[in-house]
Amino acid sequence: MLPSCRILRKTRFPYRCVSNVAQGPTEELFDAAPPRHARVVVCGGGAMGASVAYHLAKLGWGNDTILIEQNRVGGGTTWHSSGLIGVFKPSFAQVQLTKSSVELYKELESQGLSTGWKECGSLNVARTRDRMTVFRRMKAQSKSWQIHCELLTPEQCKEKCSLLNVDDILGGLWIPGDGVGDPYEVCMSVVGEAKKMGVKVVENCTVRKVSQTNGRVSSVETDLGTIDCDYFVNCAGFWARGVGQLSEPYVKVPLHAVEHYYLHTKPIPGLDPMTPVVRDQDGHIYFRENNGRLLAGGFEPVAKPAFEDGKIPVTSKDRYLPEDWDHFHVLLEQLLHRVPSLGNSFFDRLCNGPEAFSPDCKWIVGESPEIRNYLVAAGMKTVGISAAGGVGKATAELIVKGETDFDMYELEVSRFLGLHNNRKFLRDRVKEVPGMHYGINYPFHEFQTGRNLRMSPVYPKLREAGAVFGQVMGYERPTWFDPEGLHEMLRRNQDDENQDWSTPYQMAYTNTYGKPPWFDFVAREYEACREGVGISDYSSFTKIDMWSKGNEVVNALQFVCSNDVDVPVGSIIHSGMQNKYGGYENDCSLARLSENHYMMIAPTIQQTRCKVWLQKHLPPTVALSDVTSMFTALCIMGPFTRLLLSELTDTDLDPKNFPFFTFKMLDVGLANGIRTMNLTHTGELGYVLYIPNEFALHVYSSLIQAGEKYNITHAGYYATRALRVEKFFAFWGQDLDTRTTPLECGRVWRVKFDKKMDFIGRDALLKQRDEGIKRMYIQLILDDHELETDLWPWGGEPIYRNGKYVGTCTTTGYGYTFKKQVCLGFIENINEEGVKQTVTNDFVLDGDYEVDISGIRYHARASIHSPILPTKYPDKERDVYQATRGKHDEAQQILKSI
Template identity: 55%
Template structure:
């Protein structure tokens, strides 16, 4: 029976499966780019840039480099025929709303590019049909309201719709089960094939070189730089290599020595096309139904639909990828696609009578955290990566191509993109078995609700401190950061002492321990646990696992290490042995490339402590900026030490019972370092700081002693009421104390003068350092944003949605910034928000900001469309202490004698 005689309903009944045949798209009838555009037979012998991969992002990058004047110096090579249907296939969606600014800017740039090309007369298939996002749950509606709030603040038109209004926007939708929707009228869609063809055509007209059926066999490296690309059609000497290999990106990374680690794994993704349907309006909105895990749009008079199922199927599970891009398409799996098809037919009932064209099962590359991967690789200083675009190439490729082209030509990234930067990964994330495990879960995150502290269930238990089993037994509920299992909070009911400890609310895919989650926008279920841990940190004593912090030893034979760090650090690191200094490492614009603490172990030896998420970034920055003659040595010792923090006014009591060192304030002052014995263990690096402003010590313990020291601290701590504490309590402490963290509040565009850390910069000393010139200029001119703390005034934590970061800040009814980190202040007894305040003039440009300007305004924070008034601070609040010094001494005497 012919395919035209059967409909979607037949498939749903299980009575028929369509044969394997192509849908009738012109570009998939065998037409190839080489027959319509003048491609090169062989690559040039020299080029500035070699782009490896001719998919959407590679084509976009080629176009943007040509636009910047590098056309004749850029060559794109692809192992297959350029324009193969599967490499230029996608949903064609353009626009959308993202909570993360960088992602939103990339989407905007992509849409703007397509509109401009269309207005210039080029055929891209662009149509401004708007996008309609549907919500079936209250949590999804709150998510949409949060997205709308930040999108509108940044200039994107958005509307919240009732079910009735949704039906008017698209009358073929079934709406009885939805609570509402979000309408973005200026979004649209394009034809991905036509878009890529246009970009390629325009790039070739500007002199770029494009070579098909040209496989990269090796990338030649010299002095940590890629100097040439070896292909099946010759060697190309070059200044830059760009890996845009898509699902092959990991394999392309392995063509260098050392390997460039690109953590990508392919998963199956489905596109279903129908023949024309009479009821379909050509201007039908692009439909996203995330609670059903599906998307739909009009295409050639019919429908095109796809989805991101909750648990996906990995492609090429054995790690052997095909050489021919045409083999990227997998056999259709109608049984696996059934759940998505069912949702499509439910959402658009007229589709049940549609005649099917074809179901494509195409492999796409996904990163371990589902976000795009862009940036300069940590292994080579002229090797860039742009991959893991999933099936959304048309939506992201234009913006990513523009960003990378500007970065390569100017030598500086035009925006901070930490959330997308390849430096957010470790070599462990490139493990194939890890990627295979994680890629089953990752596609389903695409349409998940972005609840706070989101985490994955797969790929767990990669990195654990030696005390992990003890923490698990104590009731730890774990989150993961840079592969480390880190306690988020402790639930006594989940400890080994509890009869409920064996219960697990997680799925078959989860690890055999309790994982943290937050499935609400309101008061979280762990609120009381974190509050009790917070109280122990401030009023008694708590023990925390800091093992995930990045740790580096830096030393030299002579004074070279001091000279090198003076140039790298903005604070004066020439401190006495035994001292600790907090410093930034600035880039040439004065922004933070690293935010760290340095302990001077010896005259020519420092230990650096940096945020967990900076392990790869910090290591890369040090390698690239320390002297190249080997006079200064850097070693990543993160995995060598178990780090335990004792925090609270009674921390001294606990530690003093296990060591012979005098721990008095006079003998061991704040921000100082000593090496001491604890219990029967020795060579423990103790630092008198906690990174939250509370009293206490962090002990960096050689791993073989970690369990011994932990057991002794817990044993002694019992009589002082010591409690285990996790990351959530620590986070509340530092937010309340107005402490900024890198990657949350600070990034590579933030300067010390903007976040109140000018006192930590050695501008008053005749010592040169990276970024000095920029900071001198900024101090002279003034800053255009200031870091503030906001305390909400009329917010009810029991019933109102919480601020979780990314909320718009308004001053005198004008948008001035976005919250960076937020949390509940258990002492202030209210939500506390950190963020930056700007001064936008009538043209939308940033003017200079002064403390007087900041303090003079009336502030509000927009949480999901509701504005809450807030008080503003530029300095840390003074919080009451439980134990003043005399009272503490009396307490200690009583406890010890008893």
Template identity: 50%
Template structure:
């Protein structure tokens, strides 16, 4: 014990060592673990001479001195923002960073996430070469597959990784054995080898970044707790700490598993940071003969375990399928450099996987079983970005046990977000605005952790849904749809009927499982719903769509929306306009339908995923005088989509309002009665390209209206339809959806919606200058529809979105959404294509349509390593292809062709 204690005193800065050992002698039992997890490089710890004096003013306050807080501070300093203070309630790295295993692996689905983690790896390697002693070791990583489906998962990720320039190789079991001779491989289907992956010593990375930030002027205050974050008019103004108040311009919550409780300290209204702690186990063995210091990191996802070399022995841990949430009643005070009690019985499922994959470990002597808490989010994605309620409050937390590999890139792009006001990458998948209030409910979070934690290694198939935290938001029609055989998914916690089961189907027969990478189990059911929408009439519950009302006493509401919307909404009462709300770069902050109900009363519909984001954007731009009121009325109205050629006559049968197209024109809204119900907002549109109506019904009338339509529709062959049918219809008809196809980096000129902008009108709107400039110089990418050739929908792997698109053998973009076109009998893929130079930069083109549609161009779409020929164009109702809408005209003062 004495030897270990002396070692600790040499490793730590003296001040920290006295605090850790002298003041808290009861923690001696944890010191051996701490020693093994930290490097012996004293230079890494020089930063620990933190000050407890807090400045009265600064530009940025960062709460949290772990790897994320240090990275954000470092990258802010690199950008010249050095008036920054890190507040750490204990000592740097004392939270979850100190017990991190330090894996730097880059096997990811998303091209965006690949760029983030690849930047982290490059940063760590560079700092190591500069002599900072991060413990960086490029040992590579070997991810093994026990099943064919897992190997398909690897091949899909491999296809995307190639587009970023990350070297990966699919290898056979025998090749995997050569790369890691200790590994049992007889039960493997294959593996993926990533030679430039590696490992680091996590605390050294964090402390190095903090030290470099400090050298540039960043202040580090240890032993300083945030007690209150005070806001005024939607902005942080003062941070009250245990050592005084700090006035600041920005606040960044990097508090890790404490982030949720720090968010609650915001006054007068708390900031939501939905995450919850879980126990995370790994063990460390004593040195073993035959363990190569350069042994690759091994991940056996199907066995729930991972391995790395550690000081001549093996560190092995995992993500068990039956995790244990912890700290549900709060994290104990002074929880610094501490672990949780070990539970060997709970660890058994991981131990079985460990000794199965590396049999040598069955006789290894274990130094310690470590149980350290990690925080996870409800969807297992990071929690990044700006609070929807507080303009200058940023969050970087909920790293889902990927804090080390994500920290470098997260710090870079969050610093970019703070300094520039936005990011160069589309970070919507990680944006805090993807949640609603209920996601921060503590009991919901605890229950969801049983899946969110396990999903780190479980194989997740496309469209597979969470099972916990369900039936939170249900439309009044939910029970009716359940009885009718609905299979529900959830979006923003709202239950949505995805499809309706049919009898005597082949569900699961071809694949042997409910979920698959190939033709899904719901194919036949959606096919029936699709044709009912095309040939008869269907009802679709659209209640989950976000609904917003805008009102004013005078013409302020119109002026307000004219400034927010890129299309002209100032039309006669009863008119519906489809419009974007653009940001200053011209990208879509919102894609919505605006119905004018009265002179100064508007009803706005947008996708369910935009509920938090849309309200935040609209509130941000409200007139300061309070003349305009914006209200979220999502729960007040249910929505029924009435689709198909018989929809017009059916609605006429149950209403006293004429439904012919001369009386009820497309893209108009009327207040009508249906059956005995009144005050129904009926709109002639369907979001699918088919004729029909959407009825927005006061929720108390929803069941009556549904029953009335179903009864009256029997003679028309009415049936229920789900969101999958809507998706296939809209993809076939080339309708883009925000969050799936469009994002805040997409402009109307890039997706064929230039005709929906008022660029040549006198009205000013957010993003107009950027769009005018883009129209003048050209665009870098084009939203395009593709049909796959030489493709068998029943046998081949399906595209699910995110597949690389190649033009003449060169990477040109990614698919966004894909679906089977039943009318065309072809697989249809939507996606953006662009000309990309050797540095990976998209080139601006003034004639991109001609480039996309060049008859000599050869397109292919890569599905798990197999490239299928693809034909670009727009499918029309006449089943023919046509050149997409022209974007550019000879003179900039002439509007695009409508």
């Protein structure tokens, strides 16, 4: 029951939330109409658009940049933002961008320009053991991310903020470098500086159409005239999705607004202006001092979508949403519990200011896949002021320099598919997304909404087999299998209020930082893949066909790929697609189907991104077709797979006729035209069958029926992942990214420097080869970790060598053969002066290693080569394959000599 207090009595007649920028800036600051020509048009006069324009001007493009705003500058979501600036973010990229924002605001303040920046620090408090585990993981990770923070006791939390009730607090995390700012002051100061450097700013100017010529931005049509331009930047906040639809083809910017509440009190006598920002994430709330008052809000577990018809009013008055006290009640109750004195304060107003969220709760940045030179900077999920400085700088650098020092691949708009921009999908998903902001996101987090979108034809059969599904790129993918029905018992023991157990299919969960509930299921699947026959659904993998009339496709791929793809027809080659730094834009397998026809297999999350990269670099004479949805992919792996498949095809599967890393078109059962590849992507013997969808159920059923005598077992993603981690295989998007080179991760043998033609990144890789690498990918086996009782490594853990921090774990997993935890990651050799030195094999192997898991260091053994794992059924082919790490040429030479 809520206490009787003045704030509650006051809420019977709440004031309307009135914009504090209603008066607007002076008219002299802005231009009356846009010019007819510009190099860049920035759409959106909030903090983000202002920052992009400012940084363009700083790079010398001020006189060539126009900032247009449909209403008043600073009058979008900027005026009602909470102004919180916390440097700890879910990923390193966001951390770096936020740090850049803080640097900008400090610089502006030093110049006498107002930003409202106040370094008051932030205090995060924990009510549960799992939240304290999160804080301990953050404390350990702070070494890698160079963020100063401290773990506090409940008493120390009270010392930092005397307003707190700490009776149910287990501890806290203090981040002294955090602070607050005033989004409107930031916006106006930055716009003013941009204006001084030549940027033209036009208010009350609405975009009607963004035109393109030959796939590039060519002009922007507004209600005040048409502007010919080379670049367009969509910084339109929660209007960004609608602005994206003003072009042909339309640009997808998946965003949807939700109601977001800010409670303002009357001035509180004696309130310390340096009161820290307090976040009680277990209670879904935060509060801060704001000009002698408290400003409080939160992120409720189930959000309320706003503007569900997609029509967002332009003016703040029309955009005002009425207070929903019933919906806000869950937050108000928690605020009164955490700050008891709030019940004696007078309430000023409750502001219901809608905010836009992306479907995966990440920012949206970068160049659009649909139109070249069309950039997006939106979806900042209420922390736009944290992002504005850094994202604005990175966006300006992309325009002016064609590159940026920030590695933002995980935030790029190209991570989405068209389905993510579906308004009904977004409406459902954003009910769940804001709750993630303060929720405990356990390892392998899965969304509960927007499910059952993409399913392979064998999905019903997999479900009958007990599949527990995860989702990636909208695709339902089995994570593990529970054929015995134990999942029902396990999930009844889960205390997760957000789970919807009424769904007719099983959704994956972990809900712990220790031994996961799926451990034994995955162990069974893992053993089948290594010692018998496992079958796994690979249908979500990106699949792209490329062909040409002549040899144009061969030459184009030779330029795009670092490996030599001019291999015999029927061969498969693994290759990276490097950028000019030598980093990975894509990591893929290429099967040469015919003389001038290739099939590319790439990670699921690359479906849009790798197509964009190819389209930028392939000539028009090369045809490209995304065939991901045309084929069902089934992988069978294990020592008995050749015997199994031999029963279903009349093709000779002897290694002399069908060797490793080759492709054949097989008949399987009664079906024909099955693209079959002799590899598994896990290091085990086996085949991947790419089956035209109309044959999928037949081939699947044939494999299951014939495989009964081999005890064929379904294997989910977690089992195949465990196989790859133990084999020391790198993952794109986790280990490999746009700044990681093949030389750093032990894949120099996949780079053919001596092939007859140049390839992207060759010069950078040659230079790195000559100078030596400054970081190296290693495998660490933890020696003293207790499986049952210790917290597990889940990625992001710091690595120490001889007691000195040297790197970070990128991918982790349990090694079911090692019977130990396995951590993969990169280490550096930094001298006492802080200068990076060459990392050699001797440096790696001559060290005493520890991995910090939530504040506890575990000793580890380091390796730089894939291990040869013991098996019940020795097989010379598998032994050779493992010993050569899958190097096709070396494997064939050894097998011929046996």
